[in-house]
Amino acid sequence: MNILWRLLDLGTVSGYTMTNLYEAVGRAVSAGDAPNTVILDHPEAPFVNIGYHQLMDKEINVGFARAKGFSLVRRTIGGGAILDGPWEQDYFAVVRRGDPECPATIPEFYGMFLRPPMYALRKLGLEPSVRPPNDILVGGRKISGNGAITIEKANVLAGDLLLESPTSLMSEIIRAPSEKFKDKLAKSMSEWVTSISVETGEAADRSEVKRLIVEGYGEELGITLEPGNLTPEENTTLRTLVEARSTEEWIFSKDNDLLMKMGGDARGAKVRGGVTVSEAVHKAGKLVRVVLVSEEDRIASVSISGDFFTQPYTGAVEELERNLAGAKLTEEDLARRVKEAFERTGMMVFGASQEDFVKAILKARFESG
Template sequence: MRKSENKMTEEWRLLEFDGLPGIESQTVYHTLGLAMEKYKDIENTIIICWPKDPVVCVGYHQIIEEEIDTTYCQAKGIPIVRRPLGGGAVYLDDGQLFYQVIANLKSKRLPHEVSKMYEEVLKAPINTYKKIGIPAEYAPVNDIVANRKKISGNGAAEVGGARILTGNLIFDFNFDEMVKILKAPNEKFRDKIASTLRDRLGTIKQFLKNPPSKAEVKEILIKEFEKALDIKLRREKRFLPKEQEINDQLLKQYRDPEWLNITYQRRSELLEKRKVKISGSTQIYHSVYKARGGLLRMLFEIEDNFIKDIVISGDFSANPMNTPELLENALIGTLANPKHIYSAINKTIRDEKIDIPGVTADDFAKAFELTLKELF
């Protein structure tokens, strides 16, 4: 091993899965998180792959019925999958190259704080883009941009026994299909989504007249990960048998409605109340607020000026993964006043060591204030 300034170069495993079924492109990193929790001999790993068929992927904290046109997806035969990381809904296909960094929780190679992990790990894809002629730069909290266009979306969290970061290099993108899979109240709004998406999202194909092949970019990315993390990657093509067993189990779980609707089921009774009339002393409110770190959606039931029930969802990232449930439990029984809400959220974030990059207790209070201002 050669020495770096502060640490020894580590050997990590590189799993080159290349084209995978759409759903499996998400189960593979989840597999290693669970494997690291169960077994002591699972190596720190980087996976490079892409989906060989389309899939719609929603963030762990999102409610599918609020984000996705499920009727369209069913008609087109496009599967919907829930990943174990935060972030927003996205259409994935073979126009994207995925990198998935999975490190044991005990590893000191990756920072523990999610925002710092983004800064360190994203040096590799940023430098890869630069090597092929695209002026990429880091855009906190979790994006890579070039000329103000997003060219890579990323997510990170602790999953099982691992700290995981995933992201993509976008060679080409099916803008039309992305617009169709998203839920929209009407066609005018859908047209607005399409216009915004084309203005804000960029691809390698758009930036370069003669773009390099996926194989060429992949080789650059591998070298850049070795530099950024000070590691040596050992190439392999398949899971260990015990890892494959976990992956097979996850493939079944990912198709299970219970997993797909995990956020909905957490507060299904409240979500169903949106469809019925509530009594005079009880009101149902829906709040949508854009924080720096993502969109916050909150549905809450107020009875006699106290929060009786609440569900928090959105495209934010958070550690631990049950952060929304922890915050919901802290808010139930709280006076529906922004100051009390801020206090309850802030205390829970501190006590539970919650990390929500780009989202603060003040953001939650503002979201409530915008919706409940007529109460005060």
Template sequence: MPSKRPALAMPWRLLITPEGSAAYNMAVDEALFNACRRDLSPPTVRLYSWHPPAVSIGYSQDAALEVDPDQCRKYGIHIVRRQTGGRSILHDDELTYSVVTPENHSFAGSTGCEMYRQVSQILINALRSLAVCGVMAEERTSQENMNGACFSQAARYEITVQGRKLVGSAQRRAERHILQHGSELLGPGHKRLPMLIPAKEHHRRASMIQTLNNRTISLSEILGRVVHFDELAERVSETFFGSSALSFDSGYLSDDECRDVNTLIRTKYSRPEWTFSRKMNHVE
């Protein structure tokens, strides 16, 4: 049953969580989505980072074509499957955001595309405070290999600087609610992804390296200095708080959300059945 609460009047919650493992980060995003769908929590914006680095693969991707577990173990990199679509990405040296909200909130719009636009506008405003000029990409005009890296091209409303992709995003919609999460590149760590693909896919490696070098850009490259998570998180949170259209409160995970996180880690995101076969282990 859809919530009867007036979505436009709901204050939003802003979470800045400590760096977490791949399983933890994906479990928190799903727990926030679940709680919002059950009307147990407000619309939420979360900012977070990853430790250790991790490859996340899109919901529908074939893990066997995207990542070599032995190579990941060699470099101490985790692997996780997202609940959103899109392509693989190496989360290393970035700020990741997630947003959960009912569809009937004006921030989401009637199709979900409006949320892509509004989130990107807030991130662009935050970039301006660092003297970085970001722009929203237009609709894709080329049909490229969808088994490539997430950052190989920019989709509509994703953010580019100097014609190269800085922010990539993906959505999931269910039961009249939306989860959107995305990555803003702080440094060049994402460019290590080609060395993690399976040996049988080696023919893709050279083109992936070229694409990531030519079509992506990080804040550190733009500014000519190291940009840390805390610096960007402060700018982004200030921009969200300063948005005239939204009311925000700082918050934390509820007890119910924490329990859901622990369950999702145990039964889903830490398990190879989910990562490699998209199957959940229903254990108590």
């Protein structure tokens, strides 16, 4: 059976457009106002792109990024901080849930829609593999990062193939605790990130990469992509989203929430008698960062951030933070509060378990001194 989808080949776009376009299309696909869609585009200029659950000031050297003229972007998909730029080819698959082409679970969704970019890499003479849940590797090094999000009744896969790999610039953007660590970060990035040009020994041909991705949908999934355009309604939604999400209020919204909770106090600082602000990072499948305000043996407030993914992407972590307020700093009470929040919101987390959140909070408590 020949399955027809829409192809939006949009060329160069701004960082704000790239990180909101899939939502505008996702809403239209969800409502049945647009067909399932594949989007191909790439950034017109470099921009900093942090995950929805991350803190901009904790993850990014904001001063350096601003000095370089890079836009600061906070996307609605989880995952880690990255520097996007013209050196990549981005792709998005927007699929209505319930359609035969949409697998029931996010891991299966990844498995299916990573096949077209992997097809493209194989056709370029490379041997890609998947590092679960969502990285594509060549020779053990990352050449493609991917994320997924649910938008109303649609699922979205967002990913890119690196044509080049500006690892030195990336290491300057990511906030490091020291110059020594920054040097290690730069070296490690060059060791675990690669690109099509590095692997083939030739300059990557963007038009050929795009052609092979489109071909991969046909060969791997039996989906024919027909060139199309954004609808007027999608354009209107996109403009509204970009206007709202290019503001400092949105970009630093989680940072500002943290400042309110912490009262502007530094890590590990005693606020007043019996009250402490502390911080810890726990390595689960992804990183979980906790900034904790504790009073005696209870949580006064807590901020949870990291490069994990959640479903739903909005509201669930915030509900978890609210439910933890007042909890005793014991493993038993924390586990109960975390479980309650997960059950109430229906939250699923990719890259961390309920137990990981408990461990991160306890680690913050004991690292407070």
